[in-house]
Amino acid sequence: MAVHDRLLAHYGPQGWWPADTAFEMMLGAILTQNTSWTNVERAIASLRADGLLEAAAIATIVGAGATTGGTMDLATLIKPSGYFNQKARRLKAFAGFYLAHGGESGIRCLADPRQALLALHGIGPETADSMLLYALDMPVFVIDAYTRRIFARLGETPPDASYAALQEYFHARLTPSVPLFREYHALLVAHAKRHCRKRPLCAGCPLQKRCAHARGAAGALDGMPPDDFTAHRPHATTGEAGDPMPDAAAPRRGRHAIHGRPWPGFREG
Numbered sequence: 001m002a003v004h005d006r007l008l009a010h011y012g013p014q015g016w017w018p019a020d021t022a023f024e025m026m027l028g029a030i031l032t033q034n035t036s037w038t039n040v041e042r043a044i045a046s047l048r049a050d051g052l053l054e055a056a057a058i059a060t061i062v063g064a065g066a067t068t069g070g071t072m073d074l075a076t077l078i079k080p081s082g083y084f085n086q087k088a089r090r091l092k093a094f095a096g097f098y099l100a101h102g103g104e105s106g107i108r109c110l111a112d113p114r115q116a117l118l119a120l121h122g123i124g125p126e127t128a129d130s131m132l133l134y135a136l137d138m139p140v141f142v143i144d145a146y147t148r149r150i151f152a153r154l155g156e157t158p159p160d161a162s163y164a165a166l167q168e169y170f171h172a173r174l175t176p177s178v179p180l181f182r183e184y185h186a187l188l189v190a191h192a193k194r195h196c197r198k199r200p201l202c203a204g205c206p207l208q209k210r211c212a213h214a215r216g217a218a219g220a221l222d223g224m225p226p227d228d229f230t231a232h233r234p235h236a237t238t239g240e241a242g243d244p245m246p247d248a249a250a251p252r253r254g255r256h257a258i259h260g261r262p263w264p265g266f267r268e269g
């Protein structure tokens with residue numbers, strides 16, 4: 001939680017994910033594969049302009065013409081998102097699945113919604129977990145390339161840790177909470193864009209004092225006294241287990257409030 005608290009104090013609440021409906025969120029989770037959200041917004045705007053932001057509409061346009069050009073029609077509309085032929089097929093598969101199970105409420109009631117999503121064409125762990133967290137209100141931590149990069153640089157997790165191992169790192173340390181997981185993921189994205197880029201901008205980074213990468217950078221931070229994070233690191237651990245980062249290290253006042261309300265189910269340090 002110490003990383004989360006620092007990022008929240010630095011960047012403020014992020015308020016993700018921009019979408020009018022759960023289905024639109026799930027659509028966005030597919031469209032955002034291998035592209036930026038700006039491109040997804042353009043694709044969604046095209047779908048909205050054609051009245052296609054509903055599962056039945058997507059299923060109709062692709063289902064009616066999968067062998068006669070229907071898929072290409074959808075592909076043309078979502079062209080700004082890249083990989084548009086592939087994504088059109090994925091949208092088709094997902095829309096059919098969504099309808100067959102009676103929408104998000106039906107999917108939520110499946111014995112294992114995650115496995116059901118993963119069984120669909122073109123839906124991997126990150127996409128499935130984004131759907132579960134943002135559209136189905138299920139407390140599943142989303143792992144993306146930004147999360148992997150930041151926590152590897154911090155020295156918390158191996159850079160080549162598996163998706164499942166990284167996810168377990170967070171699940172083992174956080175009380176399951178949809179608002180918390182959403183906000184934490186959004187904060188990591190914001191941090192990766194503003195500071196922890198491919199080429200990191202470490203000056204002014206709110207995590208600098210606890211960052212292994214910064215400490216190792218040409219000895220630039222040698223002699224820097226440990227702050228409350230490092231002072232409370234209990235011990236070195238192996239593999240993806242990392243360090244539990246006691247919540248007690250974070251400031252108390254207002255630390256878990258989002259939009260003025262405490263997060264439900266949050267475990268106080």
Ligand code: SF4
Nearest residue numbers: 195196202205211214
């Ligand atoms: S100090 Fe640099 S490498 Fe470390 S988290 Fe911040 S931006 Fe990333």
